[in-house]
Amino acid sequence: MKKVAVIGSGSWGTALAVMLQKHGHDVIIWSRRQDAVNEMQKERENKRYLPGVTLPEGLEFTTDREAAVKDGEIIIFSVPSKAVRQTALDFAPYFTKEQVLVNVAKGLEEGSLMRLSKVIQECAPQCEVCILSGPSHAEEVARDIPTTCLIASENEEIAKMVQMEFMNPRFRLYTNTDVIGVEMGAALKNVMALAAGISDGLGFGDNTKAAIMTRGIAEMKRLGVEMGGKTETFAGLSGIGDLIVTCTSMHSRNRRAGILLGQGKSLEETLGEIKMVVEGVNTVQAAYTLAKEHNVEMPITNAIYDVLFQGKNAEQAVLELMSRGGKAE
Ligand SMILES: NC(=O)C1=CN([C@@H]2O[C@H](COP(=O)(O)OP(=O)(O)OC[C@H]3O[C@@H](n4cnc5c(N)ncnc54)[C@H](O)[C@@H]3O)[C@@H](O)[C@H]2O)C=CC1
Numbered sequence: 001m002k003k004v005a006v007i008g009s010g011s012w013g014t015a016l017a018v019m020l021q022k023h024g025h026d027v028i029i030w031s032r033r034q035d036a037v038n039e040m041q042k043e044r045e046n047k048r049y050l051p052g053v054t055l056p057e058g059l060e061f062t063t064d065r066e067a068a069v070k071d072g073e074i075i076i077f078s079v080p081s082k083a084v085r086q087t088a089l090d091f092a093p094y095f096t097k098e099q100v101l102v103n104v105a106k107g108l109e110e111g112s113l114m115r116l117s118k119v120i121q122e123c124a125p126q127c128e129v130c131i132l133s134g135p136s137h138a139e140e141v142a143r144d145i146p147t148t149c150l151i152a153s154e155n156e157e158i159a160k161m162v163q164m165e166f167m168n169p170r171f172r173l174y175t176n177t178d179v180i181g182v183e184m185g186a187a188l189k190n191v192m193a194l195a196a197g198i199s200d201g202l203g204f205g206d207n208t209k210a211a212i213m214t215r216g217i218a219e220m221k222r223l224g225v226e227m228g229g230k231t232e233t234f235a236g237l238s239g240i241g242d243l244i245v246t247c248t249s250m251h252s253r254n255r256r257a258g259i260l261l262g263q264g265k266s267l268e269e270t271l272g273e274i275k276m277v278v279e280g281v282n283t284v285q286a287a288y289t290l291a292k293e294h295n296v297e298m299p300i301t302n303a304i305y306d307v308l309f310q311g312k313n314a315e316q317a318v319l320e321l322m323s324r325g326g327k328a329e
């Protein structure tokens, strides 16, 4: 079993650390906050981000970057997309070329609109970077609920190594070499989860949700393929799989944010209430810009952009989506 370091002590980083430690790895979590480290050490719980889950014996915590990664053979990056570049730059001097970095954040970099594995690779060119993605809420993975994900890397050997290390009877991993398709699916499904939540918040039904998911995956695929991803990846775990879980689960931060928006709360009020990262908000802006740049039709994305950033009434946005000219499927 390889030693694992987890950078970031939010819900996902903590859940992965708990799961890997319980299944035999030696895991250390790096947090930027000393009070979080103290609490996790003393109380054996991450009360803010993963309440109700006991942190297993042996799981360690630190705020010291060098100490966090010096023995780690696999390093998990689990900070929100907005923090990925700075975190990678801060850690880069301590990484060695033997270490494999696994990004688990789902989003695109604000401004550059880059995929996150590219951002990390740019900051730490000495390391292999791969991606863990798929339908996997932290709240369930931390409780050993059977989950399937994938490890994506153009280097299949690296993907297989991480797959073999991280797999256990409660956490099944597939490999995938379509890094672009995987990362675009992971990022764009959060936009659709906002849409699904808004629909729920407006009081619409299962028909509406099915429409958002089906037409949503169509536009996710259009942009993803235009950017170099493969069509079939969008039918897999990091496409339709993650779309299903995020659009339907009450664990989803993006869906819950959508529900509040649909109920009439402002974006500011909504983010204040969720208290965890809602990646779809930044991704809507990125996807909106990329769709324009690549001349790809993304009606649901555009509608969510208008609701979030142009003050459009959500019900009006739905009406406009439904009243577009007739099309062939
Ligand atoms: N929570 C989940 O079930 C899953 C989350 N993800 C992705 O993982 C990423 C992290 O999400 P969560 O753990 O849910 O977030 P979270 O909201 O639970 O925690 C965010 C963590 O990042 C830290 N943080 C915030 N700003 C930072 C900065 N500038 N520098 C360093 N650390 C910073 C916070 O202190 C906190 O520990 C996101 O991209 C999310 O989409 C992916 C799969 C599942």
Ligand SMILES: O=C(CO)COP(=O)(O)O
Pocket (backbone or CB within 6 Å): 106, 134, 135, 136, 137, 190, 193, 242, 245, 246, 251, 252, 253, 254, 255, 277, 278, 279
């Ligand atoms: O990516 C996720 C599940 O696969 C988590 O989604 P949320 O960020 O919406 O909770």
